[in-house]
Amino acid sequence: MEFSELKITREFLNALEDAGFGEPTPVQKKAIPRVRSGRDLIGIAQTGTGKTAAYLLPLLQEIKFAQGNDPRCLILVPTKELVLQVNDHVEMLSSYTDIRSVAIYGGIGPKGQLEQLAKGTDIVVATPGRFMDIYLKGGVVTKQIRFVVLDEADRMLDMGFMHQVRKIQEVIPRKRQNLLFSATFPEKVERFADEFLDFPDRIEVSPPSTPVETVAQKLYEVPNIKSKLNLLLHLLQDEETFTRVLVFTQTKGLAQNTGKFLERKIEGGARIIHSNKGQNSRINALNEFRRGEVRVLVSTDVAARGIDVQNVSHVINLSVPRDYQDYIHRIGRTGRALQAGTAITFADMAEMWHIEKIEDLIKQEIERLEVPEEVEMIHTPRGERQDQLREIDHLRRREDPTFKGAFHEKKGKIAAREKQQKSKGKPRSGKMQ
Numbered sequence: 488m489e490f491s492e493l494k495i496t497r498e499f500l501n502a503l504e505d506a507g508f509g510e511p512t513p514v515q516k517k518a519i520p521r522v523r524s525g526r527d528l529i530g531i532a533q534t535g536t537g538k539t540a541a542y543l544l545p546l547l548q549e550i551k552f553a554q555g556n557d558p559r560c561l562i563l564v565p566t567k568e569l570v571l572q573v574n575d576h577v578e579m580l581s582s583y584t585d586i587r588s589v590a591i592y593g594g595i596g597p598k599g600q601l602e603q604l605a606k607g608t609d610i611v612v613a614t615p616g617r618f619m620d621i622y623l624k625g626g627v628v629t630k631q632i633r634f635v636v637l638d639e640a641d642r643m644l645d646m647g648f649m650h651q652v653r654k655i656q657e658v659i660p661r662k663r664q665n666l667l668f669s670a671t672f673p674e675k676v677e678r679f680a681d682e683f684l685d686f687p688d689r690i691e692v693s694p695p696s697t698p699v700e701t702v703a704q705k706l707y708e709v710p711n712i713k714s715k716l717n718l719l720l721h722l723l724q725d726e727e728t729f730t731r732v733l734v735f736t737q738t739k740g741l742a743q744n745t746g747k748f749l750e751r752k753i754e755g756g757a758r759i760i761h762s763n764k765g766q767n768s769r770i771n772a773l774n775e776f777r778r779g780e781v782r783v784l785v786s787t788d789v790a791a792r793g794i795d796v797q798n799v800s801h802v803i804n805l806s807v808p809r810d811y812q813d814y815i816h817r818i819g820r821t822g823r824a825l826q827a828g829t830a831i832t833f834a835d836m837a838e839m840w841h842i843e844k845i846e847d848l849i850k851q852e853i854e855r856l857e858v859p860e861e862v863e864m865i866h867t868p869r870g871e872r873q874d875q876l877r878e879i880d881h882l883r884r885r886e887d888p889t890f891k892g893a894f895h896e897k898k899g900k901i902a903a904r905e906k907q908q909k910s911k912g913k914p915r916s917g918k919m920q
Contacts, residue, residue, distance in 0.1 A: 488510060488511060488516060489510060489511075490503055490508070490510075490511055490544075493511060493515070493516070493519045493520065493544075494523070495519075495544055495548070496548060498583035498584055499544060499547060499548065499580060499581075499583070501583050502579060502580045502581065502582045502583055503580070505579075505582065506579050506580075508540070511537070512536055512537035512541075512692075513536070513692045514530065514532040514536045514537055514538050514541045514690070514692045515537050515538075515540060515541040515544070517530075517541075517690040517692065518530050518538070518541035518542060518545075518690055519541060519544055519545050521688050521690060522541075522542055522545035522546065522664075522666060523545045523548070523549075524688075525664055526664070526686075526687065526688050527664060527665045527666070527667075527684040527685050527686065527687035527688070528665075528666045528667070528684075528687055528688050528689070528690065529667050529668075529669075529672075529680055529684065529687045529688070529689040529690070530542070530666070530667070530668040530669070530689075530690050530691075531668075531669055531670075531671070531672045531689070531690070531691040531692070532668065532670065532690075532691070532692045533670050533692075533698070533699050533815070533819055534670050534699075534815075534816055534819030534820070534823075535699050535819045535820070535821075535822060535823035536692060536699065538638075538668050539572075539573055539576050539638070539795075540576065540580065541668075542636055542638075542666050542668065543573075543576055543577060543580055544580060546560055546634050546636070547577075547580055547581055547584070547586060549633075549634070550586055550609050550610070550634075551584070551586075552584055552585055552586065553584075553585040553586055553587050553607070553609055554609065555607065555631065556605075556606075556607035556608075556628075557607075557608075557627075557628040557629075557630065557631040557632075558589075558608050558609060558610060558611045558627065558628075558629075558631065558632060559609055559610070559631050559632060559633050559634065560609065560610045560611070560632065560633070560634040560635075560636070561610075561611050561613070561618070561629075561632050561634070561635050561636070561655075561659065562610065562611070562612045562613070562635075562636040562638060563613060563614070563615050563618065563635070563636065563637050563638070563643070563652065563655070564612065564613075564614065564638045564639055564643070565614065565615075565639050565642045565643040565646050565648060566592075566614065566642075566646075567592040567593065567594055567614065567769075568769070568773065569638070569639060570590050570591065570592040570612050570613060570614055571590055571592075571770065572795045573612045573638065574588055574589075574590040574612045577610055577612065586609050586610065587606075587607060587608045587609050587610070588608060588609065588610040588611070588612060589603045589604055589608045589610070589611050589612070590612050590613070591604075591611060591612070591613035591614070591617050591618055591621055592613065592614050592617050593614060593616060593617045593620075597617070597620060597621060597624065597626070600617075600621060600626070601621065601624065601626040604621070604626050604627055605626075611627065614648075615643070615648045615651035615652050615655060616648070616651050618651075618655060619651050619654055619655060622655075622658060629658050629659045629660070630660060631660075632659045632660055632663060633660070633662075633663050633664065634663060634664050634666070635659065635663055635664070635665050635666070636665075636666045636667075636668070637652070637665075637666070637667045637668070637683065638668050639668070639669065639670065640667050640668065640669040640676050640679065640680075641669045641670060641671045641672070641673065641676050641812070642670075642816075644675055644676060644679060645810075649679065652683075656683070665683055665684045665685070665687070667679075667680050667683060667684060667687070670812075670815065670816060670819070671812055671815070672691075698815055698818055698819070698830075698849055698851075699818075699819055699822045699823075700822075701822035701826060701827050701828060702802075702818050702819070702821055702822035702827075702828050702829070702830050703827070703828070703829045703830070703854075704818065704829075704830050704832070704851075704853045704854060705829065705830070705831045705832070705853065705854050705856050706831075706832045706834060706842065706853045706854065706855050706856065707831065707832070707833050707834070707855075707856050707858055708834055708835075708839060708855070708858075709833045709834065709835060709858065709864070710835055710836065710864060710865075710867045711835060711865060711867040711868070711871050711872075712741070712805075712835075712871065713865040714862075714863070714864045714865045715805055715806075715833045715835075716745065716748055716805075717862050717863050717864070717865070718833060718858060718859075718862050719734070719745075719749075719803060719805065719833070720748075720749075720752055720753070721859060721861065721862045722803070722831070723749070723753055723782075723783065724753075726782070728800070729782075729800060729801050730782065730798070730800045731776070731779065731782060731796070731798055731799050731800050731801075732782060732783045732784070732799070732800065732801045732802075732803060733783075733784050733786060733796075733799055733801070733802045733803070733817075733820050733821070734749075734757075734783060734784070734785045734786070734802075734803045734805055735785075735786055735787070735788065735802065735803070735804050735805065735806075735808070735817045736785065736786075736787055736805045736806050737787070737788075737806035737807075737808065737809070738787065738806075739761040739762065739787055741805065741806065742759055742760075742761045742785050742786060742787050743759060743761070745757075745759075745785050745805060746758065746759035746785040747759075749783055749785065753782075753783065755781055755782050755783075756781065756783075757781065757782075757783035757784065757785055758772035758773075758775055758776060758781050758783070758784050758785070759772065759784075759785045759786075760772050760773060760784065760785075760786045760787075761786065761787040762787065772784065773796075776796060777796045788808060788810070788813045788816070788817070795823075796820070797823065797826075798826065799820050799821040799823070799828060800821065800828065800829065801821060801828065801829050801830070801831060802817055802818050802820050802821045802828070802829075802830045802831070803830075803831045803832075803833070804817060804818075804830070804831070804832040804833065805833055806833070806838065807832060807834050807838040807841045807842060807845070808841075809841065811841070811844055811845050811848050812848075814832075814845050814848075814849075815848075815849065817830070818830035832853065835867075835875055836875050836879070837874075837875040837876075837878040837879050837882075840878075840879060840882050
């Protein structure tokens with residue numbers, strides 16, 4: 488099937504050709520006719536499957552051209568990075584029209600955004616909190632809004648935006664078309680969809696919590712963070728294979744330290760994005776990575792869904808996410824738009840516990856690889872090993888409230904052994920008869 492068979496008009500077909508889009512993806516084939524029907528829609532699709540264009544193309548065809556000053560379409564997303572990504576898609580797909588869009592997000596002063604809105608717009612792409620701030624300042628008139636999209640709904644609820652989205656519902660027209668897209672569809676998203684949508688159609692291009700099929704998943708068991716950095720550096724030496732690499736870490740501190748380590752060790756260095764980085768710094772780092780000016784980008788999960796970069800060859804999980812859905816979102820940054828990609832995870836002793844849960848979630852086993860012999864494995868420092876053991880204790884206690892911890896378990900085993908020795912008439916070790 489070609490886009491023309493989905494009744495996409497010439498101005499948008501030209502934009503698709505300019506952007507290098509080939510044939511429509513499965514979610515686009517299913518969603519575009521449903522959105523054009525005017526019905527509310529739930530779309531369950533993994534990241535990297537083309538769902539942004541799946542809702543934008545039919546909505547842009549409905550909007551057609553610039554009209555008036557007030558927005559007719561509102562697209563809500565959870566992060567600043569995703570606002571910029573979706574707004575870029577709007578501008579790209581509407582390049583042969585005069586349709587206007589404005590990106591609204593926090594982290595910067597509202598003055599510039601208010602000035603843009605005052606010039607008139609047809610589409611607003613926003614984070615919920617900043618949209619309400621702008622609305623309360625009188626900066627946006629909502630009475631012409633006919634289309635509302637909630638993109639990445641699961642992440643939006645995880646980040647606590649439920650209250651703001653409900654407030655937005657109160658200030659926009661009741662008669663509108665609602666579209667909800669989500670990579671996963673847990674119970675809380677389902678409840679919210681019941682509240683937000685009216686008798687929606689539902690499409691699903693893959694089962695919830697299933698990684699994209701074009702992503703090959705690999706796993707190395709690595710004892711500690713220094714050994715992980717040694718393995719990471721070893722892999723990155725192969726510049727022909729690891730051409731564009733996203734490295735994910737669990738914490739901001741680890742992201743910062745890893746980025747600085749790579750800046751010293753690899754040609755061209757690396758860039759770092761996390762929530763403590765300034766907005767301009769994050770945007771610049773992402774743009775350098777997108778343009779290919781830097782080969783490695785180190786990030787925390789805050790940006791996992793806001794990174795839409797073509798031809799990411801590898802995602803490397805330097806640490807295993809504790810929110811298992813984040814694993815799916817991370818690895819979805821590669822293998823996008825039907826391109827092949829590879830996701831590699833490094834897991835220490837405690838993280839292997841989480842790997843088992845992730846494999847249960849995705850219903851497949853991640854391929855284990857042997858660490859190359861030339862990679863130096865460092866002895867795990869006592870403090871780091873104790874942290875790992877404490878985490879294992881915590882996880883075991885969470886599953887079994889009667890579990891008292893490894894120390895008590897070890898003490899119990901010693902007591903049982905001594906009792907057995909007494910019953911056999913054997914002397915206790917180290918004691919004179």
